[in-house]
Amino acid sequence: MSRKPLISGNWKMNLNHFEALKLVQELSYAITREDIDEVDVSVHPPFTDLRTVQTVLESDKIPFQLGAQHCHNETSGAFTGEISPVMLQKLGVEYVIVGHSERREVFGETDELVNKKIKSVFNAEMTPILCVGETLAERDAGDAESRVAAQLEACLASITPEDVGSMVVAYEPIWAIGTGKTASAEDAQSMCAFVRSTVSSLFGAEAADAVRVQYGGSVKPVNAHELMSQPDIDGALVGGASLAADSFARIVQYRNQA
Ligand code: PGA
Numbered sequence: 140m141s142r143k144p145l146i147s148g149n150w151k152m153n154l155n156h157f158e159a160l161k162l163v164q165e166l167s168y169a170i171t172r173e174d175i176d177e178v179d180v181s182v183h184p185p186f187t188d189l190r191t192v193q194t195v196l197e198s199d200k201i202p203f204q205l206g207a208q209h210c211h212n213e214t215s216g217a218f219t220g221e222i223s224p225v226m227l228q229k230l231g232v233e234y235v236i237v238g239h240s241e242r243r244e245v246f247g248e249t250d251e252l253v254n255k256k257i258k259s260v261f262n263a264e265m266t267p268i269l270c271v272g273e274t275l276a277e278r279d280a281g282d283a284e285s286r287v288a289a290q291l292e293a294c295l296a297s298i299t300p301e302d303v304g305s306m307v308v309a310y311e312p313i314w315a316i317g318t319g320k321t322a323s324a325e326d327a328q329s330m331c332a333f334v335r336s337t338v339s340s341l342f343g344a345e346a347a348d349a350v351r352v353q354y355g356g357s358v359k360p361v362n363a364h365e366l367m368s369q370p371d372i373d374g375a376l377v378g379g380a381s382l383a384a385d386s387f388a389r390i391v392q393y394r395n396q397a
Pocket residue numbers: 149311315316317318319355356357358376377378379380
């Protein structure tokens with residue numbers, strides 16, 4: 140099966156809605172329709188920017204997909220400050236990042252909670268981007284694979300093989316996020332292949348063949364081509380380098396660096 144790559148820009152807690160509008164417009168000039176024929180592109184602004192970005196994507200017919208960085212697992216209720224998946228779906232959001240390591244580390248999200256969120260994102264007819272990845276201590280102790288396997292098993296518990304095949308898993312080694320340190324292309328490939336083989340043993344070969352596996356952690360224009368050339372890497376989850384149109388566009392256009 141050929142999997143269409145997905146390159147996602149995770150803006151984190153950056154850019155107000157004026158700045159978001161400017162960045163999307165700049166990206167729409169820099170990224171061509173030919174690029175989009177080859178690569179899906181999603182942008183994940185903060186919640187307060189979503190309506191603005193949705194409006195410009197629709198009115199200017201910009202072929203990027205809208206994403207969110209997080210959501211609550213319930214549909215509505217007394218959860219002060221939270222946003223539900225159905226609210227995001229109404230705004231035209233197609234992808235929701237779930238279980239980012241910053242959510243896990245700073246906000247205490249557990250695998251069990253991530254599992255609930257994945258189910259509610261599917262219930263609201265959106266696609267989860269599930270983040271998994273090990274800490275430096277776990278890698279140094281030789282536990283990277285067992286950590287990622289345990290996250291996949293717990294976060295994907297009782298999801299159907301069909302749904303797993305339709306989603307995105309982002310392998311993000313925590314030591315590479317925002318640090319400027321990127322996993323080598325070989326290590327990234329080997330962990331993304333491990334993600335796929337774990338999906339295969341849990342959900343079968345068809346789901347494993349279909350699931351898109353992104354690499355994330357200091358992806359930049361200079362390393363995008365090598366990472367994206369690996370057989371089990373189907374995309375990138377980009378933080379810092381997604382905040383400037385030039386660098387994000389060059390990552391989307393990684394094929395030109397060949
Ligand atoms: P980074 O972030 O590209 O700034 O390392 C990646 C991420 O957190 O998704």
